[in-house]
Amino acid sequence: MTSGDGPSSEVRLHESFAALYESEFLSMVRLAVALTGSESSAEDLVHDAFVRVHAHWARVEHPRAYLRAAVVNACRSAARRSARERAANARSRSDDARSGASLDADEVFDVLGALPYRQRAAVVLRFYEGLSDGDIARILQCREGTVASLVHRGLRQLRRVMGQ
Amino acid sequence: MNDQDLERTLRVALARRLDRTLARPDIDKVFVRLQRREARRRRRVGASALVAVLAAGVVGYAIGASDTSPSAQVVAAGDGAPSDLSDGTSAPADAASATYAVVQAFQDALAGGSLNARRTAAVQGGHDLEGLRAEALALAEARGFNREQLASTTVDVLDVRFVDRHHAVVHFTLSLPPIGPVIVDQVGYAVFDDGRWRVALRTVCDILSLGGVGRPCPTPES
Numbered sequence: 068m069t070s071g072d073g074p075s076s077e078v079r080l081h082e083s084f085a086a087l088y089e090s091e092f093l094s095m096v097r098l099a100v101a102l103t104g105s106e107s108s109a110e111d112l113v114h115d116a117f118v119r120v121h122a123h124w125a126r127v128e129h130p131r132a133y134l135r136a137a138v139v140n141a142c143r144s145a146a147r148r149s150a151r152e153r154a155a156n157a158r159s160r161s162d163d164a165r166s167g168a169s170l171d172a173d174e175v176f177d178v179l180g181a182l183p184y185r186q187r188a189a190v191v192l193r194f195y196e197g198l199s200d201g202d203i204a205r206i207l208q209c210r211e212g213t214v215a216s217l218v219h220r221g222l223r224q225l226r227r228v229m230g231q
Numbered sequence: 232m233n234d235q236d237l238e239r240t241l242r243v244a245l246a247r248r249l250d251r252t253l254a255r256p257d258i259d260k261v262f263v264r265l266q267r268r269e270a271r272r273r274r275r276v277g278a279s280a281l282v283a284v285l286a287a288g289v290v291g292y293a294i295g296a297s298d299t300s301p302s303a304q305v306v307a308a309g310d311g312a313p314s315d316l317s318d319g320t321s322a323p324a325d326a327a328s329a330t331y332a333v334v335q336a337f338q339d340a341l342a343g344g345s346l347n348a349r350r351t352a353a354v355q356g357g358h359d360l361e362g363l364r365a366e367a368l369a370l371a372e373a374r375g376f377n378r379e380q381l382a383s384t385t386v387d388v389l390d391v392r393f394v395d396r397h398h399a400v401v402h403f404t405l406s407l408p409p410i411g412p413v414i415v416d417q418v419g420y421a422v423f424d425d426g427r428w429r430v431a432l433r434t435v436c437d438i439l440s441l442g443g444v445g446r447p448c449p450t451p452e453s
Contacts, residue, residue: 092256097249117261175244195245
């Protein structure tokens with residue numbers, strides 16, 4: 068029932084949710100690709116994450132932050148599934164890369180994919196999303212010190228592989 | 232490669248690689264998922280709530296708790312549903328009082344807070360029926376409902392229409408706070424039986440079968 072005073076709360080919800088979707092969809096798909104290494108499943112994972120956001124819309128204070136956390140969580144199990152595929156890609160690319168002085172973007176990306184999920188997530192959130200340790204800690208549900216450790220170990224592993 | 236070089240390389244590589252990822256937004260895919268999710272949720276809540284309502288209300292009256300129990304012998308010859316051949320009269324002489332009595336019978340039979348004695352008396356043949364109450368209560372509690380919740384089940388009688396002097400068609404809604412309506416605008420029957428208006432056995436059977444408790448009501452001809 069409309070009162071004539073403006074759009075109903077449901078309409079406003081749809082409008083603001085749709086605005087979030089339009090503005091964040093592509094960046095979240097890219098984040099999902101970075102976290103899973105899979106272009107094919109990234110869109111599905113992001114749509115699932117938007118469903119979670121929609122379900123909690125009334126209580127969400129920071130929709131983008133909530134959405135990002137939902138994407139990271141949704142990617143966790145998907146990343147396990149695609150781990151083997153990524154590891155195979157990484158092996159084949161790193162073999163090629165060893166002949167050159169530096170790795171190209173695809174090679175760095177695949178090396179990143181060989182990291183354990185939490186290390187990869189911490190590195191991606193830090194260096195792609197530009198988040199602070201505190202923000203990353205909230206998403207990964209750990210302490211800030213743990214984030215620093217995850218990033219440190221991730222970088223050490225990347226340096227080791229990239230330096231070969 | 233020092234730390235700064237590594238971090239810069241990483242930032243650039245991620246940005247370059249991910250800039251190549253293109254995806255076309257299609258918000259309908261979200262809404263399709265939302266609809267599926269809502270349908271699943273409704274089925275789950277509906278099934279649970281229905282069991283809870285049954286536990287709170289009508290399960291005092293067993294309809295075939297087991298094939299061998301005496302209650303399984305309850306037959307619906309005269310289960311309260313009006314037959315095609317009504318007795319030729321249109322309505323009770325005092326329709327207002329009769330309507331009040333029908334509403335009261337549905338309240339007594341189906342509301343969570345009714346006393347068992349009133350519940351039994353308010354259903355056609357209620358005194359002959361052994362309870363599925365324990366079974367339904369256990370089911371409801373297993374699904375997370377407690378007895379206080381069940382006692383808050385409410386019934387709203389939406390419409391009473393007399394078919395003849397002894398039968399009425401009743402529309403009613405059962406609600407379980409905080410879930411809300413779980414059986415909406417259900418068609419049931421009232422029957423004037425042994426000197427008072429009662430909820431027809433057929434109606435109890437129908438609700439029980441909706442909740443998957445007991446067995447569907449036998450047909451009047453059986």
